[in-house]
Amino acid sequence: MAVSWYALAVLATTALGASIAPTKDQFLEGSMCGRVWITIHSPAIQRTLAPNLLDAIELNWDFNGCSTIPKQIGLFSNRPLSWNNALETYPLNSVEGYIITNTSLGEGALPGGWLTGPGRKGPHCLWPWVAAGDVQILAYNCLKIQPTWMEDNGDKINRLRIGELAIAGTHNAGAWKFNTEVSTASRDSFVLCQDRSIWAQLVHGIRYFDFRVAYYEFYQNEDDRYWLNHNLIRVRPLVPLLKEIRTFLDNTREVVFLDAHHFPIGFYDTDGRPIRQVHEGLIELVQRELGPHMANAVNFATEPGSRGPTLKTLLDADKRLLFSYVDNTIVRENNFLWPNLPHLWANTNCPTELFQYLDQAITVSPQPTALSPLYSAMAQTTPTVLDILFLRGSLRANADDVNRNVTSRLVTRWRQYANIVSSDFFLGNDVIDVSIALNIERGSSRL
Template sequence: MMLKGATLLLLHLFCEIALAAQCGKVWLTVSSLWRPIAASDKVVDAELEVNWDLDCPSSTGYPDTIKVFTADPAHNKTVKPKLILTSLQYPRGYYRTNITVGRPPLPGGWDTKDGATLPGPHCLKHHAALYKDGVILTSSCLQIWPTWMYDLRRQLGRLPIGSLMIPGTHNSGCYKHGDLTRRDAFQRYLLTQDRDVWTQLVHGVRYLDIRVGYYPSIPNGTAIEEGNHISRFWINHDVIRITPLSAIIKDVRNFLNVARGEVVIMDFHRFPVGFEDRPSRHRRLAMILLREFEGLILKPDRGVEGLGPTLNDIWTGGKRLIICYGDKHTVNEYDWLWPTMSQAWGNQQTVEGLFKYLDKVIMGPKKSRNSQNPLWAVMAELTPYPLDIIFNLSGGLRQMADSVNRNLTYKFQEEWWKETNIVATDFFLGNNLIDVSIQANIKKSNIAQWRL
């Protein structure tokens, strides 16, 4: 029954894709912005956004209405819309609602981290439908897809890992549990995500960008036990510690244990605090990673150029965790660590500057990439200047992510998907790049099959 349900969901999804292709599509994202509440320290965040992209044949005309529901209108005829948008004057657009998504339980059993989990895509409660003359043309939901790689194994199995478009997050461990408050003002430039790593992976993220600091004697710090020694490793945003590394390790291990066909990439990219001229600390971290993930780590093919193993190769071997490490001396000591991954980081402060940089990097020559590692990542987010942080000139990382995220969806959907391997963003729910990546990989598979 579980497989039958997953198959039906997939068929439903592909039917929706085929229908939407005839007349555009509608999708839901979650705004990274927050609003203050009068006379309160609390704020409103995680509000729903409606997005549409209409490309209809001239013979059909454009749709006229979008409705937002808290259930699937195709299966629940009595559900009333929470929002109605009419007179869609622009073929492409978005609308920020005041409907709060919050942090709801994850469907399909994926909220427990250790319970029964159902494969396939699963809808959260919010749906959007596109209408013309009162008839639904297409609909979509805010959804998770925790098993997309293995669900699509027939299409994607032949693709090398270096040719896939893989959705990821930037500074993946820089999140905060619980509700935001006005007092979080200083953290406007520290937090880059609003969901923990488990939730990121369940939504469909497969690349984690990790920066680690070492703190030998922090009072009340969260420790990782290692024999008779207590090592204190934290996820950092630059020199500021944010989240215990143990939380990220636990989430990744739990996810790989229950999502048994998914491949995850952990990119230990920088070590901003406590590692300089301390190779023993790198070794200590490597030993913790080996202990926690033994049996799951995929070794690199050293000295072999190309795009890396195919998903079929990875599934055959059963090792599904790739650990890239940004210290070459440590990489040389351990044959299971992948060399440092090239990150295309533009250090841009405007949307125009970022897009100009990304267009040059994605569509241009590939000389800057590490030939020893077939994987490379586009870091698709804005970077504040130090003065921005001191004087809050740009409003914080949430505002910066909001200005770029929806535009990223269109650019990767239309052209950048062809040449992109990994794409990492801030506040990933503010874009639709998980879905764009999945559809891009299906297209890449079709192209590869056609060439055969």
């Protein structure tokens, strides 16, 4: 089998067809033509004679442009070497598509020593693998973590400016599991947007975090007053999540983008004026926890409409945390803050309208007068008030309706222009691996 590295040449027009850099004794992804990959089904699957199936494994394929199409696809628990080792197999009857298996990912423990702290560099496979072929296996891949992907590919991407990067991000990143006095629930319909911790998101390869910070004065300890919310609903205290980011930055050479995107409670008076002491408290908190890694905007930012500093510039200065702030009034008073970055938000519960909006908005971003070199495509639909009141659908079902098309769009229509792509339940798409490949494609043109 001819196996290539993550490289420009293997990014076909409609199929990624790439290979992840291998460990010493194995390749993690390979294909003669086309590509297979694993995603995780975000909604629970209802079953009548058995408990609901959570986190079902999905097998995806795209063989557009290939002269032949494999006849079958299968799920494996280790590197696929023979069809005799397949856990499940399915016939392939289309050039591209997906199959939802009857197997759950389970806990999805992080490999490579990354479960609770820093581990080994490079990509590492979780247990599920996918393969497609005929008698022989012609394409294979695994569900992987990419904890050090920027460093792993530094020789190819470090000349890129931050506005030229393709970055996988999470919408409402802190809304992954309740941690309040009344709830520790990990699944609900309309509040939780993720199902992995901030640490796990970083380890998987997420580099942009959309935080919605609220302030509750009734807590006695000042640190305890800052929370991550989904709109008006408290989800998790902020400080422990900042400590997870600090541990990650202390032990890697990755660049992380933290965005204080919304302040739903406690930051503004009823007349809309900012409450300075609350904003200052948040800024001091972030400086205390992340200060040694913070890239002060005044030292690195460029003119409006520019694409910002290169990765190399940030790495050479060893300043790898960029903190964007939605309120430019506060930004002007604190020159280390990065200005509000545009969020391309369709504000629709219709997937068709979402993609129509993003297809147009991404191609004209960033605007020439934009203060930030970054912008985020908010690749999720938004439930209406009636959807929530009448329990129509759920955030998990909504994510399932769009995530596969997010992967496809990033390979095709958004490929040239996309910067940050923020999604719900990110394991339901392949944005991390595709973004890495696109960065190598873009970086290769600069060599």
